[in-house]
Amino acid sequence: MFQGSLWIAFESSFFGILLPGDRKLTAPGFFSRGVYINTSQKGRWASRFFTLLGALVVRDVTSRYRRSSLGMWWAFLQPLILMLLFNMLRGFVNIPSDGIPYLLFSYSALVPWTFFTNSVAACGPSIITNADVIKKIALPREVFPLAAVAATLFDFAMSSILLAAMMVWFKVQIGWVLVWLPVLIVLMAATAFAVGILLAGLGTFRKDFIFATPFLTQAWLFVTPVIYPLSSVPEKWQSLYMLNPMVGVIEGFRNVLLKASAPPWEPMVSAVAVTTVLLAVSWPLFRKLSAYFADVL
Amino acid sequence: MFCEALVSKDISIRIQGLWKHYGLPVPAVVRKTLNLVRRRKKHEDEDDGGPWALRDINLEILKGETVGIVGRNGAGKSTLLKILAGVTAPTSGTVEIYGRIFPMIELNAGLHMELTGRENVRLLGAVMGLSRREIESKLPEIEDFTELGDWFDRPVRMYSSGMLGRLGFGVAVSVESDVVLIDETFAVGDLKFQNKSLARVKEMRESGATILLVSHSLETLQFVSRKGILMEQGSVIASGSALQAINAYETLVFRSEQKRLEHRVRNRISSEEVNIFSARVYGGDGQSLTEVSSGAPFGIEVDLRLNRRLEKPMFSIGILNAAGILCKWNISEEDGLSGSGDGDRYLLRAWYSENHLSNGAYEVHFAARDAASFETLERIAGIVSFAVIGSQRARGIVRGKCRWDLIPWEASSASAQDSPVPGDSISKDVDDR
Numbered sequence: 001m002f003q004g005s006l007w008i009a010f011e012s013s014f015f016g017i018l019l020p021g022d023r024k025l026t027a028p029g030f031f032s033r034g035v036y037i038n039t040s041q042k043g044r045w046a047s048r049f050f051t052l053l054g055a056l057v058v059r060d061v062t063s064r065y066r067r068s069s070l071g072m073w074w075a076f077l078q079p080l081i082l083m084l085l086f087n088m089l090r091g092f093v094n095i096p097s098d099g100i101p102y103l104l105f106s107y108s109a110l111v112p113w114t115f116f117t118n119s120v121a122a123c124g125p126s127i128i129t130n131a132d133v134i135k136k137i138a139l140p141r142e143v144f145p146l147a148a149v150a151a152t153l154f155d156f157a158m159s160s161i162l163l164a165a166m167m168v169w170f171k172v173q174i175g176w177v178l179v180w181l182p183v184l185i186v187l188m189a190a191t192a193f194a195v196g197i198l199l200a201g202l203g204t205f206r207k208d209f210i211f212a213t214p215f216l217t218q219a220w221l222f223v224t225p226v227i228y229p230l231s232s233v234p235e236k237w238q239s240l241y242m243l244n245p246m247v248g249v250i251e252g253f254r255n256v257l258l259k260a261s262a263p264p265w266e267p268m269v270s271a272v273a274v275t276t277v278l279l280a281v282s283w284p285l286f287r288k289l290s291a292y293f294a295d296v297l
Numbered sequence: 298m299f300c301e302a303l304v305s306k307d308i309s310i311r312i313q314g315l316w317k318h319y320g321l322p323v324p325a326v327v328r329k330t331l332n333l334v335r336r337r338k339k340h341e342d343e344d345d346g347g348p349w350a351l352r353d354i355n356l357e358i359l360k361g362e363t364v365g366i367v368g369r370n371g372a373g374k375s376t377l378l379k380i381l382a383g384v385t386a387p388t389s390g391t392v393e394i395y396g397r398i399f400p401m402i403e404l405n406a407g408l409h410m411e412l413t414g415r416e417n418v419r420l421l422g423a424v425m426g427l428s429r430r431e432i433e434s435k436l437p438e439i440e441d442f443t444e445l446g447d448w449f450d451r452p453v454r455m456y457s458s459g460m461l462g463r464l465g466f467g468v469a470v471s472v473e474s475d476v477v478l479i480d481e482t483f484a485v486g487d488l489k490f491q492n493k494s495l496a497r498v499k500e501m502r503e504s505g506a507t508i509l510l511v512s513h514s515l516e517t518l519q520f521v522s523r524k525g526i527l528m529e530q531g532s533v534i535a536s537g538s539a540l541q542a543i544n545a546y547e548t549l550v551f552r553s554e555q556k557r558l559e560h561r562v563r564n565r566i567s568s569e570e571v572n573i574f575s576a577r578v579y580g581g582d583g584q585s586l587t588e589v590s591s592g593a594p595f596g597i598e599v600d601l602r603l604n605r606r607l608e609k610p611m612f613s614i615g616i617l618n619a620a621g622i623l624c625k626w627n628i629s630e631e632d633g634l635s636g637s638g639d640g641d642r643y644l645l646r647a648w649y650s651e652n653h654l655s656n657g658a659y660e661v662h663f664a665a666r667d668a669a670s671f672e673t674l675e676r677i678a679g680i681v682s683f684a685v686i687g688s689q690r691a692r693g694i695v696r697g698k699c700r701w702d703l704i705p706w707e708a709s710s711a712s713a714q715d716s717p718v719p720g721d722s723i724s725k726d727v728d729d730r
Contacts, residue, residue, distance in 0.1 A: 034388050034390050035390070038383060039393075039394065048423075048428055055420045055422075058420075059412060059420050063411040066411045067411065136384065136406040137406065137424060137425065292320065292385065294385040295321070
């Protein structure tokens, strides 16, 4: 168009009299999609992606506690307070704990559970809080919920220190089964990410999903063996109960840390399967929706 | 590999039949059902992103070209840049970009207020697509460019807005890319920093980058870009050199401003002793005009009736530009109109043989007075409006050439010594230092 400095006479179409949009027939429908091709996005994307992810995690972690007096202690406090509350509850109601000291029993489940609720809660609004960036620069949008999950992993590591101290205090026997820990942590993070991006993607368009998140996680707590052991769930409900991927995660943590045994295979297989299905649904959906984030933010 | 190199040699951006409609593309059937359920009327649907933001854009931009995009607010300039940047998806059509693209769209996106300048540079660099090694190697250069000094290690919440802008721009200019999109970023910082930024953009241009620039500052556009396109209501309505596009844009703006002036509510004081029937602007051939060519003489004619005899009628005509600044005000008495008026109908003509008005939209204020009593008989603000249109780049309230001389220093100092003028010795002192 510019090659010959071509000058198109604009007089005739000045006040939109002859604008092409008025030819209704040429306007595309909602089903036909535009195509965007950029030849430069090849190679080194991985290095850029992880640099960006790292920078976002550093930002989230360093800025989160920068203006608070208790700072990092909040990472310990949240599961600690819940543990004490549950312990009080146990004073009124009889809750079995598979012969493990109840403090340890509940705290070992509360550490992964707090991670799960916090990362899901952080994922939901992660697109909206990063609207400035998303509206301006093309990025793989998954990086924001992923960074929210990764930043919560930092809190998880903090509260694990207290868990380790408690295990030493109660003289818990540990063994080779600890090699299962990385697998459990990846599964836990994947579950949180799968639920988180679903809420982030939908919540960007309808805030109802974000408002509903606390209720969702509260309800989820009751169908997860955090306060009570898996063994107290009636036999006939167990297979349905195990569709909850957090059952496998939490029972896995308890087995590996407190019982020095491998994670129970049935809840684990079900957790891996459900998480995979969840990811296979929520990630492509998020990708589809993410092309229009900039339009609604 | 060879093929790709061949393509990327000449074309940088190719857009074919691009349409954009904002919002999630919900199929019509789904939307109608949803509306039925929610019992909302069609126009209340918040998902409806309004009319087409872009309509059938076709563009080809060659490598190394600098293209300025002009257009009024809502013309689709920013939408076009967003689609090029890959921030939002095109609704239909193809957009092909050959090379690494980098949008410098409002540069402090992603700054975190609690982090220091240095931490934010790392974050911004990552957001803008730099790898860790690139960021670390460029940190000193960025620190130098932003001129923040000690502030570089303080939280950015303590920064002034100019400092924030400088931080963002400092990171942005250190990103090397083949296609650069710039949207209204030159407003940051003080004059010195603006010049520095402008120089950096020129540097990018010299190094062969393709630059697309959206700015409301026509001076910046003229300075930076060589080509220009004019957008209006989502379409490209003109393209050519930067100057041609800017002139077309100004004409568009002047015409719309003139329309606005026409529709303004008339402010009128009347004593019913003078009736005004009509007013018009006319050219040398007596024909009515709505646009006067720059520098061409024109006249203003008012059709009026005096309802009583006036010994000394006095008329005044003021010409105001679109900003409301009085550019010209003439009084009939001073310009030599004398004589009395009977109670009859007249055509009052004011002829401006020297038109010094610069390009723009103007409106005419008219008043009739009785010079004997100085009583205002009739005053109408905005009796008629017109636009002055021309091809000159010069700006200001007054049009006109000036004589320029580029005199060698030796000759000028010699002539200054020959004919000393007051103040000359002072300026010489300054120059000697």
